[in-house]
Amino acid sequence: MTDAVLTWKSQLMEYDPTSDVWKEAALRMRQYATDFVDGLKQRPNDTRAVDEVRSLVPNDLREELEALPVAQFALGLIFYRPFQEFDRVYRHFSHEYAKELSMQARKDYSEFDTTSFVYGEVLFFPFADILLSISDDIPHGNGIFYDLGSGIGKAVVAAALVHKFHKAIGIEQLKPLVDFSHARVDKLMEFNDMAGQTISYICGSFFDHNWSDGDVVFCHSTCFSPSMWERISKDAEQLKQGSYFISVSHILASPLFEVLRTLTLQMGWGHCTVYIQRRRRIGRWASKMLKGNAARTDLHRPNVKQSEVRE
Numbered sequence: 001m002t003d004a005v006l007t008w009k010s011q012l013m014e015y016d017p018t019s020d021v022w023k024e025a026a027l028r029m030r031q032y033a034t035d036f037v038d039g040l041k042q043r044p045n046d047t048r049a050v051d052e053v054r055s056l057v058p059n060d061l062r063e064e065l066e067a068l069p070v071a072q073f074a075l076g077l078i079f080y081r082p083f084q085e086f087d088r089v090y091r092h093f094s095h096e097y098a099k100e101l102s103m104q105a106r107k108d109y110s111e112f113d114t115t116s117f118v119y120g121e122v123l124f125f126p127f128a129d130i131l132l133s134i135s136d137d138i139p140h141g142n143g144i145f146y147d148l149g150s151g152i153g154k155a156v157v158a159a160a161l162v163h164k165f166h167k168a169i170g171i172e173q174l175k176p177l178v179d180f181s182h183a184r185v186d187k188l189m190e191f192n193d194m195a196g197q198t199i200s201y202i203c204g205s206f207f208d209h210n211w212s213d214g215d216v217v218f219c220h221s222t223c224f225s226p227s228m229w230e231r232i233s234k235d236a237e238q239l240k241q242g243s244y245f246i247s248v249s250h251i252l253a254s255p256l257f258e259v260l261r262t263l264t265l266q267m268g269w270g271h272c273t274v275y276i277q278r279r280r281r282i283g284r285w286a287s288k289m290l291k292g293n294a295a296r297t298d299l300h301r302p303n304v305k306q307s308e309v310r311e
Contacts, residue, residue, distance in 0.1 A: 015079070061083070079162065085188065086158055101176060121155070122158075122267055123265070130276060134216070144168075145160075145165045146214040146216070182201060185199050239279045241279050245257060252275075262275055
């Protein structure tokens, strides 16, 4: 392992995605990870290289990184500081724990016992990488993040730690999950009140609460019914031009959006397709002349900006 790699690691420990030094270190570490995997394919028995990478990754990251492709070990170093705080908030509260909590809540509230309320959550590192890839377009310190169906609040807390949002808001209909989310924010406030103060949760339906001021909206939509998705797509058209909508499994049924990137990512329960979409810079009146779903610009050759999001 070269001194340069250790220098990049040291620079990444001071998490500041607005710093040119930090950005350069992140870029270099990604390339190092790519080169490592390429080299391992050519020399699969190179135990020395494997041992070097293992020594580079802190022990408290290894369990979380086991669920990701080997090439993504760099994400553990890039987002190490925010992950440490995220882990302190959600340590011992796995996807299975949240799933059981959700199932019990749905039993207690029979009107919610439908497939639309099946629990799912994103893993920290892939989600953090998505947010970082669009961070240059998000107002720093003045942006607003929404999670539609926020569960126990993991995506909301992750967003607040990875990017300096003015507000990070979760909307969740199951009250036990909202209560749990509030308790986790109390935990975060013990050591990072700056991020904690940006977080809030709304107990109710995202159809009954306005989220049109969002700069980034996340929706884990795998189990939503077609009618629900049509309605969400219609509501999303109220977002301002340039806003981002990140969805799981489904593309927005609106021509006012363009799909910038499609990713296959590891979730808490398996692999899913994630779509990074952006509100097109055209007025709503133009939708009368457009038909269909979001435009698939992700199928074109990616430009430099889009290439920053990596699988």
